[in-house]
Every structure is written in C-alpha cells, then in structure tokens.
Amino acid sequence: MRALGAWVLLGAVCAGxxxxxxxxxxSVVKTSQNDKVILPxxxxxxxxxxxxxxxxxxxxEKKEFFSFEGRTGKSTTNKNFSSAELNSPEDLKFGNASLRLSNTQAVPGNYSCEVTESNREGETVIELLYRRVSWFTPVENGLIILFMVLAILFYWIQFAVTVSKFETTLLKISLxxxxxxxxxxxxxxxxxxxxDEFKPQNQIGLGLIVLPAVILVPSQYFLLQTVCENLSFAIGVIVLESLGYLIAVIGFGLCVTAGHPKTxxxxxxxxxxxxxxxxxxxxxxxxxGSSKKNQSSRKPVEEPLNGRW
Structure with a gap:
C-alpha cells in the first residue's frame, strides 16, 4: 500500500x-500613436x-498566425501578420515568448500564446484592446485656437483703425x-x-497655424511704422512678436518629433x-489715432485766435 501511495503521489507531482x-x-492597450505592439x-x-x-x-481567436521552432530557429507567419516576430529571440530560453507586431497588423481581439518545452506545454491568453487618443487635449486645442484667433482679430482691428485715421494707400492692398x-x-x-483621434493631419493642421503666422510680423511692423513717431517702440514690439513666433515654431518642431506632444x-x-x-x-x-484727431480738431480753433494777434 505504501508503494502504491508513493507511486500515485509521484505521478501527481510529475503531472503538475x-x-x-x-x-x-x-490585456494590452494600443493606440494610433503606437508604431509597434508587444504582446507579452x-x-x-x-x-x-x-x-x-x-x-x-x-x-x-484560436486561428494560428505565427509559429517559431527553436530547433531550426525559423518562424512561420500568416501573410496578414507578416510583421510578427519574437520580441526577444535570445531570451526565449529564459521564458520570454512575447510577440511584436506592427500597429496596423495588430488587430484587436483575444490572442493566445502556446509554448512547448520538450514534453511540457502551456498556454496563456491576452486581450488586445484599442483606445482612441487625441493628439492634444481639448483644453490645449482650445488655447492654440484662441490665441491664434486673437492675434488675427487684433491685426484686423488694428488695420481698420490705421487705414481709417492714417494715410496707408500704398500698403493697404498688401496688408x-x-x-x-x-x-x-x-x-x-x-x-x-x-x-477625436490622432492623425497625421493633426500635425499638418498645427503647421498651417504656426508656420504662416510669420506673415503677421512684417505686417505688424508696417502698421506700427505708419502710426509711430518713435520707431524704437515699433522695433521693440516686433522683436517681442518675433520671439513669440520663434517659440511657437520650436514648440511645433518638438510636438511633431515627439511621440506624444508633451511640449x-x-x-x-x-x-x-x-x-x-x-x-x-x-x-x-x-x-x-485719438491723439491725432484731437490735434486736428484744435487747429481750426487756434488759427483764428492766432490771426487776431
């Protein structure tokens, strides 16, 4: 009886x-910003x-699309998963059988990984989920749009004020x-x-907002030159505006090159x-303009007074 019990116990241990x-x-979550997806x-x-x-x-979903045979070191992939490869083949002997896929071929669903070592085997299941992620947050988008709208709006109002009170015939069409x-x-x-989701068009859109904004710099200078008697003030404003434009362009470059636009x-x-x-x-x-208007209104009054003397 003891021998039989030991044999049963040994068999249970071996089976385990x-x-x-x-x-x-x-589960693993992928977004549109991922280049690669790794299934652990x-x-x-x-x-x-x-x-x-x-x-x-x-x-x-129980349909095999990738296999790797350690004896030959060769892998076989389905044509729809041509990018599939072991994430770290050299670490397979330590138990790392994780798979790497391109983002476009990593279809959301239930993936199963089956590993065999000699006469031992096992299987695990990982669900790949997809999450929509925008490039900027709604607040960031709102601030970018707000400040650009204000810059353009102030320009148009300044242009209207300038052409209505000062001689700008030659520059009017250009402005x-x-x-x-x-x-x-x-x-x-x-x-x-x-x-709602990051797309390459987002980067193009930001570029169309930031890069052409350079047009405002010389336009602003010509408007200020028309009304300023002291050109140092106009130059100071333009230097500050140029600095703002440079900062915006640097930020644009950092956002485009970064995986996530933290800048x-x-x-x-x-x-x-x-x-x-x-x-x-x-x-x-x-x-x-108001100062000039006041000076113009005083002249008709002052001239008769000067005539009396």
Whole structure:
C-alpha cells in the first residue's frame, strides 16, 4: 500500500510539473500613436532553458498566425501578420515568448500564446484592446485656437483703425492680402487640428497655424511704422512678436518629433506672446489715432485766435 501511495503521489507531482506556468497579463492597450505592439508571453517555470527544445505558437481567436521552432530557429507567419516576430529571440530560453507586431497588423481581439518545452506545454491568453487618443487635449486645442484667433482679430482691428485715421494707400492692398492669407491658413489649420483621434493631419493642421503666422510680423511692423513717431517702440514690439513666433515654431518642431506632444505648452506660449503683441499694437494705434484727431480738431480753433494777434 505504501508503494502504491508513493507511486500515485509521484505521478501527481510529475503531472503538475508538465504544465508550463505563465506570468498573467489580461490585456494590452494600443493606440494610433503606437508604431509597434508587444504582446507579452512570459513562462515562469522552464526547466531546461534550451531554445532548441522549444516551440511557440501564437493564435488570434484560436486561428494560428505565427509559429517559431527553436530547433531550426525559423518562424512561420500568416501573410496578414507578416510583421510578427519574437520580441526577444535570445531570451526565449529564459521564458520570454512575447510577440511584436506592427500597429496596423495588430488587430484587436483575444490572442493566445502556446509554448512547448520538450514534453511540457502551456498556454496563456491576452486581450488586445484599442483606445482612441487625441493628439492634444481639448483644453490645449482650445488655447492654440484662441490665441491664434486673437492675434488675427487684433491685426484686423488694428488695420481698420490705421487705414481709417492714417494715410496707408500704398500698403493697404498688401496688408489686406497678408491678413486674408494668414486667416485662410489658420481656418484650414483649425479644421485639421481638431479630431477625436490622432492623425497625421493633426500635425499638418498645427503647421498651417504656426508656420504662416510669420506673415503677421512684417505686417505688424508696417502698421506700427505708419502710426509711430518713435520707431524704437515699433522695433521693440516686433522683436517681442518675433520671439513669440520663434517659440511657437520650436514648440511645433518638438510636438511633431515627439511621440506624444508633451511640449504643447511651448506652442501655446509662443502664440500667446504673438496675441499680446498684436493687442499692444492695436492699443497703440487707437491711442495715437485719438491723439491725432484731437490735434486736428484744435487747429481750426487756434488759427483764428492766432490771426487776431
């Protein structure tokens, strides 16, 4: 009886050890910003640590699409999953059978990883989920649009004030064309920037908002030159506006090159400076125009008085 009990116990232990165990990962989330998707599959109780006696299968919804034979070192893939490969082949002997896929071929669903080591095998299931992620948050989009709209709006109001109170015949057409061009670019950029999910069009939209904004710099200078008797003030405003534009362009470059635009604050800061300088130019044009109007109204009164003397 003792021998029979020992044999049963030994058989139970051997049966338990025949099953490979895995580090459990229930799900993986991918977004449109991922270039690659890694599906984890980690065996925790390998005994031989020998790639030559291992075999790996990956399935999607129970349909095999990838296999790797350790003895030959060759893998086989389905044509719809041509990008599939072991994430770290050299670590397979330590239990790492994780799979790497391109984002476009990583279809959401239930993936199963089956690993065999000699006469032992096991399987784990990972669900691949898809999450929609926008490039900027709604607040960031709102601030970018707000400051650009303010910069353009202040420009148009300053232009209207300037042409109504000062002689700008030669520059009027050029300034109108400049204002129309920057307005059109900005509107198109706004439409491309806003979306519920990141797309390459978002980057194009931000570029159409930021890069053509350089038109505002010389246009603002010509408007200030028309109303300013002291050109140092005009030059100071333009230097500040140029600095804002430079900051916005740097922010744009950082946002485009980064996987996630954590530097959106740089773009927003640059556009905010441009909007502020446009407001300063508008206030100066209004005050200068009012001063000139008052001086003009005094002349008819002063001339008769001077005639009496």
């Amino acid at each position: 050890s025949a099953q490979l165990q895995f580090s459990v990962t229930k 599959c980690i065996v925790t109780n390998l005994a031989l640590n020998n790639t030559g006696v291992m075999f790996v299968k990956w399935k999607l 109108i064309i400049a204002g129309v061009v920057i307005t059109v670019f900005a509107v198109v950029g706004f439409s491309l920037l806003i979306s 959106s604050a740089v773009v927003i800061a640059g556009l905010a400076i441009m909007a502020l300088t446009a407001l300063v130019g508008l206030i100066h044009a209004i005050l200068t």
